[in-house]
Amino acid sequence: MKKKVKLSPADEQSLIKQLINGDAKAFDYVVSQYHGLMLTVARAIVGEAFADEIVQDAWLSAIKALPNFEGRSSLKTWLLQITSNGAKTRFKREQRQVSLDDGWESVSHDKFDERGHRLDDVLPWDEDTPDALLENEQLRIIIETSFRQLPANQRAMLTMYDMEGLDMSEICNILDISSSNARVLLHRARTTLHHKIEEYRGL
Amino acid sequence: MFQCKDVAEEASNYLEGDLPLRKRIGLFLHLVICSCCRNYLQQIRQTINTIATIHPTEEHQTDTKALAEKLRALSDSESR
Numbered sequence: 001m002k003k004k005v006k007l008s009p010a011d012e013q014s015l016i017k018q019l020i021n022g023d024a025k026a027f028d029y030v031v032s033q034y035h036g037l038m039l040t041v042a043r044a045i046v047g048e049a050f051a052d053e054i055v056q057d058a059w060l061s062a063i064k065a066l067p068n069f070e071g072r073s074s075l076k077t078w079l080l081q082i083t084s085n086g087a088k089t090r091f092k093r094e095q096r097q098v099s100l101d102d103g104w105e106s107v108s109h110d111k112f113d114e115r116g117h118r119l120d121d122v123l124p125w126d127e128d129t130p131d132a133l134l135e136n137e138q139l140r141i142i143i144e145t146s147f148r149q150l151p152a153n154q155r156a157m158l159t160m161y162d163m164e165g166l167d168m169s170e171i172c173n174i175l176d177i178s179s180s181n182a183r184v185l186l187h188r189a190r191t192t193l194h195h196k197i198e199e200y201r202g203l
Numbered sequence: 204m205f206q207c208k209d210v211a212e213e214a215s216n217y218l219e220g221d222l223p224l225r226k227r228i229g230l231f232l233h234l235v236i237c238s239c240c241r242n243y244l245q246q247i248r249q250t251i252n253t254i255a256t257i258h259p260t261e262e263h264q265t266d267t268k269a270l271a272e273k274l275r276a277l278s279d280s281e282s283r
Contacts (some may be wrong), residue, residue: 019278022275024275031270035270036261039261050264060277063281065272116206122238134256147254165282183221184216191247194246
């Protein structure tokens, strides 16, 4: 289901060489591509308050370590791992408690009868393609706004899995969560956005 | 026997192929008889594709141009 967004190994090697050589365009490119993603990860692990500082530190560490980057993972995963390590260290210091047990339900209980069957019909959406859905500017704004309102850990999961195409094992490692928790977060994020689209269509 | 409520809860795991065989078969058999759940799964698929196409980004106030320049300058001084 997920969309792969990956540089080829040759492109990535060339990008890393350009960074080591101090090419301004290469720096613009990596910061514009990865800064938001690194913030997503930091916010998911440690919360809003320290995220900016952690990502700034992660960039500094990454740039210093870049000449020793061995390419065992993609540059993106490497940057996220550095961010994650910094965030986890900070998290341990702050001891923030995170719980998944918040009474969340995938579809509201009042949509089912006592035997678990749906009370109302679910009709297919008319538009077959995302492009058709996206021609609607208002809907695009609703999706972007709803995405930004998701809890940080759901946003991170959705971004890394459905948009950036990272493997589940990489994501679990970066966010330091079990694969069953990761799947729960992913489903909650998708379902919330599905609700928002459905609500909009019902207006 | 799978119910609509179970499909709503397991939709992502089903689409990702992460369900154990017994549950997968149970859900599949439910889908054969329930058009609501077939439509629901199709809507979740469309939602995933739509998110990937829109690619919403994390909100932040960072001046990325300035940060890129700062990092480039750091890299320059490190390599000397």
